[in-house]
Amino acid sequence: MSFSVTEPTNRTKWFAGIAVVLYAVITIIPLLWIIATGFKSPEDAIAYPPKVVFEPSVEGYVNLFTSRTRVNEDAMAELPPAETWYEELVREKGQTISGPSRYGERFLNSVIIGFGSTILCMVLGTAAAYAFSRFRVPLKDDLLFFILSTRMMPPIAVAIPIFLMFRNLGLNDTHLGMILLYTAVNLSLSVWLLKGFIDEIPVEYEEAALIDGYTRFQAFYKVVLPQAATGIASTAIFCLIFAWNEYAFAVLLTSGTAQTAPPFIPTIIGVGGKDWPAVAAGATIFLVPVMVFTILLRKHLLRGITFGAVRK
Amino acid sequence: MAEVVLNNVTRRYGDVTALDNVSMTIPDGAFVVLLGPTGAGKTTTLRMVSGLEAPDQGEVFIGGQSMNGLTPAQRNVAMVFQQYSLYPHLTVRENLAFPMKSPLLKTPADIIEKKVKDVAEILQIAHKLDNKATALSGGEMQRVSIGRALVRDPSVYLMDEPLSSLDAKLRSDLRIELKSIQANSGATLLYVTHDQIEAMTMATHVGVLDEGKLVQFGSPREIYEDPVSVYAASRLGQPRINILPADLFGHAPTGAKSIGLRPEQIEQGSGADSIVSRVEHLGDQTRLHLNFRNHDIITVTDAHTELKAGDIVAIQPKNPFFFDASGARQR
Numbered sequence: 001m002s003f004s005v006t007e008p009t010n011r012t013k014w015f016a017g018i019a020v021v022l023y024a025v026i027t028i029i030p031l032l033w034i035i036a037t038g039f040k041s042p043e044d045a046i047a048y049p050p051k052v053v054f055e056p057s058v059e060g061y062v063n064l065f066t067s068r069t070r071v072n073e074d075a076m077a078e079l080p081p082a083e084t085w086y087e088e089l090v091r092e093k094g095q096t097i098s099g100p101s102r103y104g105e106r107f108l109n110s111v112i113i114g115f116g117s118t119i120l121c122m123v124l125g126t127a128a129a130y131a132f133s134r135f136r137v138p139l140k141d142d143l144l145f146f147i148l149s150t151r152m153m154p155p156i157a158v159a160i161p162i163f164l165m166f167r168n169l170g171l172n173d174t175h176l177g178m179i180l181l182y183t184a185v186n187l188s189l190s191v192w193l194l195k196g197f198i199d200e201i202p203v204e205y206e207e208a209a210l211i212d213g214y215t216r217f218q219a220f221y222k223v224v225l226p227q228a229a230t231g232i233a234s235t236a237i238f239c240l241i242f243a244w245n246e247y248a249f250a251v252l253l254t255s256g257t258a259q260t261a262p263p264f265i266p267t268i269i270g271v272g273g274k275d276w277p278a279v280a281a282g283a284t285i286f287l288v289p290v291m292v293f294t295i296l297l298r299k300h301l302l303r304g305i306t307f308g309a310v311r312k
Numbered sequence: 313m314a315e316v317v318l319n320n321v322t323r324r325y326g327d328v329t330a331l332d333n334v335s336m337t338i339p340d341g342a343f344v345v346l347l348g349p350t351g352a353g354k355t356t357t358l359r360m361v362s363g364l365e366a367p368d369q370g371e372v373f374i375g376g377q378s379m380n381g382l383t384p385a386q387r388n389v390a391m392v393f394q395q396y397s398l399y400p401h402l403t404v405r406e407n408l409a410f411p412m413k414s415p416l417l418k419t420p421a422d423i424i425e426k427k428v429k430d431v432a433e434i435l436q437i438a439h440k441l442d443n444k445a446t447a448l449s450g451g452e453m454q455r456v457s458i459g460r461a462l463v464r465d466p467s468v469y470l471m472d473e474p475l476s477s478l479d480a481k482l483r484s485d486l487r488i489e490l491k492s493i494q495a496n497s498g499a500t501l502l503y504v505t506h507d508q509i510e511a512m513t514m515a516t517h518v519g520v521l522d523e524g525k526l527v528q529f530g531s532p533r534e535i536y537e538d539p540v541s542v543y544a545a546s547r548l549g550q551p552r553i554n555i556l557p558a559d560l561f562g563h564a565p566t567g568a569k570s571i572g573l574r575p576e577q578i579e580q581g582s583g584a585d586s587i588v589s590r591v592e593h594l595g596d597q598t599r600l601h602l603n604f605r606n607h608d609i610i611t612v613t614d615a616h617t618e619l620k621a622g623d624i625v626a627i628q629p630k631n632p633f634f635f636d637a638s639g640a641r642q643r
Contacts, residue, residue: 204393208393209399209410210383211411212416213385213411214385214416227400
């Protein structure tokens with residue numbers, strides 16, 4: 001089918017262009033501010049008026065990854081000379097490094113839980129969406145509505161029952177528990193999005209593959225999956241972003257072993273005064289995986305968002 | 313290659329009966345064309361034979377074996393769809409190789425390459441082999457999808473209006489090509505179309521379907537010269553057969569409701585007068601639109617006729633068909 005869309009005038013183009021740039025600048029300023037704050041000294045970070053030009057420092061990053069103790073000048077003098085550049089940096093502030101911080105393991109927890117639930121969600125979501133799209137499922141519409149209804153309230157509304165269930169099942173503060181929880185929350189989104197994408201793939205492709213001598217599973221694997229890649233990628237990004245950024249459940253259900261980065265980052269504030277550069281450094285590093293993931297899949301994401309909108 | 317038999321096959325979709333107790337035998341090596349308008353059950357018949365869907369009642373046999381409960385892969389059929397059947401994520405070469413790489417065939421790589429080359433040659437797509445399937449024109453896509461059936465050696469080829477999306481020149485080229493491939497290889501071919509030229513030029517047998525029923529099955533000549541009903545008679549012939557009140561020319565047999573006249577059944581130059589209302593020069597033939605006792609008749613006349621609108625031509629029927637009130641032929 002062809003569309004008759006009139007070419008926008010130059011003035012419209014300019015206007016739209018300026019609007020887009022303006023919006024992009026407004027959204028990116030907080031991001032740039034966080035990144036910049038990570039490289040400020042604690043004094044510059046709270047300076048008023050705020051400093052746009054400053055002398056960069058990695059103190060925030062050093063503080064993020066270490067735990068430190070304050071020592072008095074006499075004790076400092078007795079210490080052997082600093083062995084590393086970061087030890088030296090810490091001592092200038094009248095502290096010594098007493099060990100690594102827990103940021104690394106919290107970050108790793110985020111990676112395990114975020115990507116784990118995303119992968120699980122994609123596997124289950126694709127299978128369910130395919131079944132809903134292609135097979136005669138009894139009570140299909142009701143089931144789909146039921147799946148969607150799990151998202152009709154904010155997930156945190158069921159925090160107390162989930163907390164109690166997790167306690168009884170021994171899932172409190174475990175990786176498995178968090179992966180299952182985030183998968184359950186995301187699954188409705190992924191089933192609905194993926195069903196839309198799979199609906200768009202004409203069933204003739206699979207029929208052709210069946211005739212060509214393949215089983216239904218092989219047809220799904222070799223013909224449907226490659227064509228649904230776009231949809232799967234964009235759905236995966238949405239799921240990952242939710243699981244990665246989730247704060248409330250993480251605070252409630254994790255503490256020691258399975259704590260993710262979002263509840264950990266604010267706790268940095270309490271150690272040795274308000275250490276904003278360390279908090280900003282933690283946030284900056286935390287942004288990186290989702291940013292990389294999104295940039296890697298952005299081609300799919302862009303197509304994915306418009307995919308269902310175009311009728312052929 | 314094998315004989316295909318449909319035995320009392322019925323298929324319903326909800327309240328609609330798409331196929332109503334259809335039985336037909338497609339002899340080994342036959343080129344059978346199923347004719348009928350949209351909704352007559354042509355595509356459903358193909359799907360029953362292919363195994364993509366199962367009949368509600370009745371049975372399909374291929375090569376004497378019941379196909380009950382067998383998957384398409386187990387039936388070893390090749391099918392060309394009307395559209396959408398190229399895998400868009402693969403190149404033309406990969407599309408052509410796809411059936412041969414299936415667990416059913418597991419063809420060695422060198423044979424795959426040779427077959428792909430041969431078929432690409434026949435279908436004039438050799439220069440496009442490394443293109444993505446989506447980078448082809450509609451005609452090229454359809455040729456590749458025909459090619460994907462031809463690389464195999466199935467018990468029966470099923471084709472669902474494979475030429476309908478092609479332009480006229482390519483269609484007539486491929487018509488000849490398909491016919492000669494089928495004739496040379498002795499393949500059994502079940503072909504769905506509503507283009508009567510395809511039916512007349514390629515078929516060894518034509519099956520005429522009407523609302524899920526097989527109304528006539530025979531050679532194209534048989535159906536043209538000896539149709540069983542108004543419906544079957546209207547499927548073939550260009551211009552279409554003229555269906556008129558039985559007594560328009562006088563002397564109708566008892567029970568006849570209408571008379572059917574193909575152009576060659578209208579004798580010009582004797583009989584009653586008709587008025588020429590329009591003359592269409594098509595080059596190789598000239599169509600004459602006549603008005604006869606307030607009824608429109610279309611017939612064919614000499615390509616270089618001097619007749620023009622308003623002239624008088626005498627006509628009379630010659631060996632006409634008579635049909636009764638239900639549309640069935642009276643003999």
